[in-house]
Amino acid sequence: MTTPSFRDMEQLSAFLDGQLSQVEKTRLEARIQLDPALAAALADLRQARAILRHTPKRRLPCNFTLTPKMTRLRPPLPRLVPALSWASATALLLFILTLGTNLLGQISFGAAAPMMAAAPMTSEGYGVGGGPAATQPPVTDNTQVIPTAETFVMMAPAATPSGEARLVAPAAAPATKATPEPVNLWPYIWLGLAAVLVAAALLIRRASVQAFRRKVGVKHNS
């Protein structure tokens, strides 16, 4: 008669729950017949399990049913979420592409880049739309402003000069005449697409959440 090892106890516990294979079960049953210590351990385990199975069940203090108010705090995410994530990822990609295209364009065109050469930015100029700032007198011949991401974002509506911009340099508009150069439109196309995607994603999400809330409210009230 030996003290059962932990491995034995593990086997006995699994044996109680019918979790041993037929071979393991037969082997263990034979050992239990021969070893009173194993038989006693099995009896103890069985008793512990039986006591636990007799644990009294408590009555519930209340019902746990949910109200629309509880669920409205944060409704389940609509099924379109994966699509929205893709839209956001695509928008980000396009944005990075925009910046990349701009920087590449800047490097390849160098100082001869038409817009930059013609439009050395001042804080007033690009702060209100960018376009008309080109009409301000150049600071020096060697001045070359390296555009930042913010610069490009702000320059997007450059086609329509704003009233404020006109206030900054009202009389200088006809002073310079930019030489016609091929303008790289791709950055603006990417940026536009990115904006459209982001707007669509936000609109779809908003519509989904509103539809869900309406549905929950209607179902509960009916």
Place this chain on the structure above:
Amino acid sequence: MDEPALIRNAQHGDLDAFNTLVLAYQDIVYNTALRILGDEDLAADASQEAFISAFRALNSYRGGSFRAWLLRTVTNACYDELRRKRRRPTTPLEPETGDGDEVETPRWLADPNASPEEQLDQVELEHAIQHCLENLPTDFRTVVVLADIQGLDYTEVAAVVKKPLGTIKSRLARARLRLRECLQSFRELLPAAFRLEEKRGL
């Protein structure tokens, strides 16, 4: 109860369908939380939190045992509660007599129709079990509560705690060994009727 249909409807936002599921499972959810946490109020909070989380995450349910999925949610809520409790230890709120002894609350009694003797037996048995359960490490306690108190099979327990079957088998054996030792010290307190039943079981 057409459970799959109720789940499908609930996934589409039907709160009534979800509440039907809540009514079906609230008993097992609350009692599991109670045995893991050992406190009625905390168990009620964890159960409510679990049902709210379950409703919000219902779209992540991809079939299989809904009971196991729900119990996983309440087990997580209990772990959160235990972590909070460890950070902010509190004193029990059981009412006390003038001598500082805790007053037994009627809610401790599972069956109000039982005789006073049976009620006393149940209370003593429950005290002994809860005391022994609370001396177990949380992981062992969860496994033994699910398998032995709630009667889940090994596969369901493995799904709830997200551990392989071998781990469940090992944890359950260790937990039963420790409980056996602990319960032995309460053997004299265990109800006589229960002891007779045990002899028949052996």
